Amino acid sequence: MAEDRAPDPSRDPSRDPAGGVTPPDAQGLVRSPLHERHVALGAKLAEFGGWSMPLEYPSGVVKEHTAVREAVGLFDVSHLGKASVTGPGAADFVDATLSNDLRRIGPGQAQYTLCCDEQTGGIVDDLIAYLHDEEHVLLVPNAANTAEVVRRLAAVAPAGVTVTDEHRDHVVLAVQGPRSDDLLAAVGLPVGHDYMSFAVAPYAAQGLTHDVVVCRTGYTGERGYELVAPVAAALGLWDALVAAGEPLGLLACGLGARDTLRTEMGYPLHGQDISLDVTPNQARLGWAVGWGKDAFWGKEVLTAERAAGPRRRLQGLVATGRGIPRPHMTVSLTPDVLLGEITSGTFSPTLRKGIGLALLPSFVADDAEVGVDVRGRREVFQVVRPPFVAPSVRT
Template sequence: MPELRKSPLHSRHEALGAKFAEFGGWSMPLQYTSVVAEHKAVRSAVGIFDVSHLGGIRVVGPNARGFLNTCFTNDLEKIGPGQAQYTLACTRMGGVIDDIIVYLVRDDHLFCVPNAANNADILQLLKSSAPAAIEVTNEHTVYAKVAVQGPQSDEVLAALGAPVDHDYMKFRSGTIAGVDVTVCRTGYTGERGYELMIPAEDAGPVWDALMDAGAAEGITPCGLGARDTLRTEMGYPLHGHELSLDIDPIEGQCSWAVGWNKPEFWGSEALKERKAQGVEQRIRALKSAGRGIPRPGMKVLNDAGEEIGFVTSGTFSPTLNVGIALAMVDVDVLPGSAVKVDIRGRQEPFSVEKPPLVEPQVRQK
């Protein structure tokens, strides 16, 4: 088994007493104190996450934007330089290879951030599809990536002179601790926040500066355990759970990230046919009406005890103080319905909800 990759910030996490786990071939912090405490810090103040395991692919060349627009689902013509876009890479049959954030620097210069485990696959697909004039470069380990998330995130970055006056899904250049960084108004928590791309060799001083500047705001180092509970409350998909080779964008409730009017993208023919025909199941949010904590793979049942779906992500919500889930269920199971989840032989009651389950602050001015 290959040795796990380590973040450029690994020694900082060790010094903070982090517990580590494997994520996409990387050893990353799962938690420092507790998932619940770290989760609540993000909702109430500010948390800092190391997400350096996320991928990085640079695409440069004449009309690189046009090339990527024939690959990924969303319509890159809808954004301009300095903006980012959530999109999907699909198979010819419409399954999801990965979900990706694409940063548009210029028409001839874009940066893609896939998930860690899928970076190599997306890189190979782009390289094999790109015209000769377009260069596709693997930059998975070139940058450290740090997320500063929560209602006090502006105060932390502003104290360091970093830009915080740009809108959601936009990015700007800045300097922290003498290091040039890219400050992206993006995140995976539902809170207002930023994701920073930092040259890997300079990651330590930037992390230290953020921790020092955030001390007055109660900044809390957060692991990927809290990142998961935060995103589940928002109903944000996780590849391999709500999106996969077997769960397409329509079933995964990501139709909004498909440019249906585009003439071409990977999987376009299959997805347009599926949209016309309709799907049998879709992802919905569930909230416990009792004490049950759902976990992935558990069966979702109707009142008659018949199986109508399965849990794709399940956890305890520190904000709502109940069990919550995302689940693939029959299309006629609508928000407001009552269902049950088979939790170790007990049929626990749940309500079907429309996500997000917690009011998001991510788009706040």
């Protein structure tokens, strides 16, 4: 998630409580339908994927991070893309293009998958596919890549299959943490379904009833849910969650905490850890590829790379001292032997030390010690295989 297409004010359905249209800000960034709520909470806003989104609230990144690990956090991630693939054979079409095997799941389930380049196998985007039925698959790509994913799919869609960009028609809220079930139950939404499954439930907001997709997914490593709702339901749903969450220890959380949480899990971020220059084999995402399928974009080149072994792999790094890695810091085996650079790096609030991800040559062992140039000092890090913190998504 890095940058989105240029905002189009005429298509922005973000609305204030009176029903008016909220225009893009002075920088031309798209505003979330919940923008005014974030401002009222004192959020620090930042550009992300062409949107103006909360980076953190006055509580701060560490407290927001801890709330998700210990209680419950609420994220507005409406910048994420939304695209529908509909029509006879829609599910077959998605299965023949995206990497994962959609036939491993059934209606009412979701799946992590990859859109790869046909020629190079590089990752155009990583996304979640929601299988409603054989004629409807909802895709949730990253903000920056929605238009490109839609373009590639629409260009080869068979007759009768339609690919529709619904990027700004819905909000996406992430309710994450061990008390997420309590929070959703308190506002009348369904809970308790299996990991990577979803339910479509009616929700009344501002005098209307809307269908809300409630999915057991997330980007934090904690038990939690992601809610996809029409823009018209955004304000009522957000307000209800905030009010019901107060006795549960809920904090509104920004993209800063989302980044520290996902890095502790070793979840890759498109535009940093994965990109068109990185293949699923290199990113340790081969588990999200249906190798036995007849077809998917990039199958031939990726199968060959898998057989030969990738030249590099995404590795985890943990500081043995006080160093905190940041993107683009160099990684070396010795001061004179460079290996690569940090792709994601942060201070882990859970471990209380620096952690990072880096694309390193495949000969670097999982337990090796390497150096990271942290502002001119060579800090020692141990190479590990992520996650850095044990996940709780299935509990």
